[in-house]
Amino acid sequence: MQWNINIPTAEYYDVQEIPGRTTGPIEHLIRALEDAKEIAIDTETTGLVRWKDMPLYWSVAWGNRRATVHARTLPLFRSVFQDRSKRWLLADAKYDMHILANVGVILEGPVVDIQVMHALLYEDRPHGLKGIASHILGWTWSDFQDTFGKISVKQNAEALIRRAEAENFNLLIEYAANDAWGTLEGGRQLKIQLEKVYTNSLFSVLPPYINTLWDLFDKTEVPYTKVLWECERNGILIDQEYLQRIAPTASAEIDDLARSIVHETGGKVMNPNSGQQLINYFTSIGAPLTKMTKGGVSGIRKTAIDATVLDFLSVSHPVAAKTKRFRELTKLKGTYIDGLDEVKDPFNRIHTRFNQDVARTGRLSSSGPNLQNIPRADNDKWKLRGAFIAPPGHKLIVADYEQLEMRLLADGSREEGMCDVIRRGWDIHMGNAAMIYGVPYDDISVAKKTEKKVKSGELPESAMTEYMKQCLIFRAEVKTIGFGLVYGMGDGKLARDLGITKKEATEKSKHFMEKYPAIKSFKEEMLKDATEYGCVFTIMGRRRSLPGIHSYDRGDRSKAERIAVNTPIQGSAADVVRVAQLHCWSAGLDARYGARMLLQVHDELVFECPDENVEECKAEIKEYMEHPFAVELSVPLGVDINSGASWLAAK
DNA sequence: TTAGCGGGCGCG
DNA sequence: AAAGCGCGCCCGCTAA
Numbered sequence: 001m002q003w004n005i006n007i008p009t010a011e012y013y014d015v016q017e018i019p020g021r022t023t024g025p026i027e028h029l030i031r032a033l034e035d036a037k038e039i040a041i042d043t044e045t046t047g048l049v050r051w052k053d054m055p056l057y058w059s060v061a062w063g064n065r066r067a068t069v070h071a072r073t074l075p076l077f078r079s080v081f082q083d084r085s086k087r088w089l090l091a092d093a094k095y096d097m098h099i100l101a102n103v104g105v106i107l108e109g110p111v112v113d114i115q116v117m118h119a120l121l122y123e124d125r126p127h128g129l130k131g132i133a134s135h136i137l138g139w140t141w142s143d144f145q146d147t148f149g150k151i152s153v154k155q156n157a158e159a160l161i162r163r164a165e166a167e168n169f170n171l172l173i174e175y176a177a178n179d180a181w182g183t184l185e186g187g188r189q190l191k192i193q194l195e196k197v198y199t200n201s202l203f204s205v206l207p208p209y210i211n212t213l214w215d216l217f218d219k220t221e222v223p224y225t226k227v228l229w230e231c232e233r234n235g236i237l238i239d240q241e242y243l244q245r246i247a248p249t250a251s252a253e254i255d256d257l258a259r260s261i262v263h264e265t266g267g268k269v270m271n272p273n274s275g276q277q278l279i280n281y282f283t284s285i286g287a288p289l290t291k292m293t294k295g296g297v298s299g300i301r302k303t304a305i306d307a308t309v310l311d312f313l314s315v316s317h318p319v320a321a322k323t324k325r326f327r328e329l330t331k332l333k334g335t336y337i338d339g340l341d342e343v344k345d346p347f348n349r350i351h352t353r354f355n356q357d358v359a360r361t362g363r364l365s366s367s368g369p370n371l372q373n374i375p376r377a378d379n380d381k382w383k384l385r386g387a388f389i390a391p392p393g394h395k396l397i398v399a400d401y402e403q404l405e406m407r408l409l410a411d412g413s414r415e416e417g418m419c420d421v422i423r424r425g426w427d428i429h430m431g432n433a434a435m436i437y438g439v440p441y442d443d444i445s446v447a448k449k450t451e452k453k454v455k456s457g458e459l460p461e462s463a464m465t466e467y468m469k470q471c472l473i474f475r476a477e478v479k480t481i482g483f484g485l486v487y488g489m490g491d492g493k494l495a496r497d498l499g500i501t502k503k504e505a506t507e508k509s510k511h512f513m514e515k516y517p518a519i520k521s522f523k524e525e526m527l528k529d530a531t532e533y534g535c536v537f538t539i540m541g542r543r544r545s546l547p548g549i550h551s552y553d554r555g556d557r558s559k560a561e562r563i564a565v566n567t568p569i570q571g572s573a574a575d576v577v578r579v580a581q582l583h584c585w586s587a588g589l590d591a592r593y594g595a596r597m598l599l600q601v602h603d604e605l606v607f608e609c610p611d612e613n614v615e616e617c618k619a620e621i622k623e624y625m626e627h628p629f630a631v632e633l634s635v636p637l638g639v640d641i642n643s644g645a646s647w648l649a650a651k
Numbered sequence: 652t653t654a655g656c657g658g659g660c661g662c663g
Numbered sequence: 664a665a666a667g668c669g670c671g672c673c674c675g676c677t678a679a
Binding site for chain 2: 375
């Protein structure tokens with residue numbers, strides 16, 4: 001096969017020369033790498049578990065050479081790995097960094113993840129090494145499975161590689177060296193491409209040193225990879241006994257509920273988690289099922305039986321209420337109680353992956369397990385956040401941005417009314433309601449407080465006056481409209497959410513826009529960018545292209561328009577948090593306080609800190625988070641920061 | 652047994 | 664005419 005890139009011969013090295021196998025003495029490779037400034041590196045490992053698995057082979061590419069090397073040589077390359085002036089190129093960098101760290105190897109220089117580079121340029125394409133190679137280099141080679149065979153229970157990665165070692169060693173050398181060469185060449189091309197893309201920001205704070213996507217990548221994404229690697233490496237401690245205590249209770253409760261449902265439906269529903277059985281049952285008793293699902297990729301719409309439908313049916317059918325409860329409990333049990341238990345390390349710590357190249361907006365995603373969707377206390381009878389704890393002598397510090405997206409909307413639009421609300425330190429939704437309906441802020445505030453006291457039984461129902469109720473309706477309306485406009489909500493959905501007619505909803509959103517005209521202009525500006533340039537920008541100059549914006553399909557076009565409004569807000573929030581994390585990291589909180597960053601949950605950071613340093617550390621984190629940029633935004637950023645023995649207690 | 656899909660639902 | 668954004672995981676179901 002002829003490829004349109006040059007592929008040098010794969011060299012092989014081991015601790016000592018092996019006639020007919022190695023290419024030369026290992027010292028030659030050490031010397032060559034000592035001279036190299038830019039090196040791609042990859043590992044072949046015993047498996048995919050990042051806190052446990054070990055390297056078997058590693059491969060490197062630099063200049064116009066590539067080599068595969070036995071893992072036992074790694075200690076000999078100390079001088080190479082410790083050289084801070086070297087740039088390392090990797091694909092899925094954090095994975096290999098974990099594997100290397102498992103044998104004591106730390107890459108001290110900057111680590112460049114070509115998957116993140118690719119994600120900045122081509123949001124809608126696959127960012128895996130093989131995907132990048134075929135897309136950017138026009139080069140494909142046989143993947144792990146085609147080279148070594150399928151990983152199964154009986155044949156794990158190590159067994160497969162050992163077999164190749166014995167049976168077809170050259171194939172192994174070739175495969176490993178391909179990965180490194182593809183990474184090096186892909187990285188070189190992507191750098192050239194990133195340098196060509198000039199970027200922009202609607203907001204005023206884009207630092208002068210960011211002109212192109214390469215600048216954005218080099219200044220923020222590259223150091224961020226290491227920050228995230230440390231978060232992953234640290235992991236978060238789990239209270240093992242806590243989980244063990246609630247697991248049987250949960251099982252028993254679920255079983256009871258299931259039995260009761262089977263009984264009440266006369267045995268027609270054997271498994272309340274089966275949508276089909278539920279649909280059959282409710283149809284058989286003549287219950288109305290009108291809602292349809294979206295239909296997934298195929299677009300085939302089916303009868304929906306989700307929480308909204310079950311709520312509706314609950315009024316006349318107790319089975320529906322029980323089914324909903326059953327779903328909630330099995331979700332908690334399966335995903336969070338059993339799920340977390342299965343992935344903890346021997347020290348009861350859980351290591352999520354923070355994916356830097358997944359979300360189209362520039363947000364992180366978290367997986368294996370996802371620690372960004374742990375239930376909140378108000379939605380979880382077992383208080384699972386209480387199972388995430390600090391070790392003895394430590395506290396968890398939890399820092400939350402207050403209304404970050406709304407504040408960025410205020411800054412981006414320069415809507416004076418909204419900026420004013422924020423500068424006064426008002427609650428954003430109450431303040432907006434006051435501005436838009438011309439009601440005194442204090443009245444709404446009093447109404448909210450009274451409502452709270454009535455709910456807790458401290459005050460009688462009669463304490464709520466009609467006027468107070470009206471104030472709260474104003475607040476609820478403005479809150480829904482506010483969130484809705486960030487997501488591009490239509491009036492139909494707004495009407496449904498507020499329980500009013502569509503005509504009324506249209507009136508209300510019109511009224512909102514009349515009072516906050518700059519918000520309207522902001523939306524129009526984003527749509528203009530999208531139409532003219534085919535992309536929108538975030539505060540740090542991240543781009544998202546919108547191919548659907550000129551689609552002839554009205555649905556696709558509308559979707560692109562909603563994205564055009566949402567991405568600058570959601571993506572800018574992600575940028576702010578990212579920059580704050582970089583500040584926290586470069587401030588050396590670990591060295592000075594023994595404080596470690598553990599989690600990022602979009603607008604929230606979680607740290608672990610020795611008791612005696614908690615207050616000082618909190619003050620510093622708050623400062624970094626509230627002032628991420630050299631230039632101040634047009635509104636202040638607010639951070640709510642707390643500490644406690646657990647994630648639950650620190651809220 | 653395994654893989655992929657759709658529905659549903661947890662979070663921000 | 665109607666249309667909310669961004670994720671990942673569990674479960675049931677079907678096909679291979």
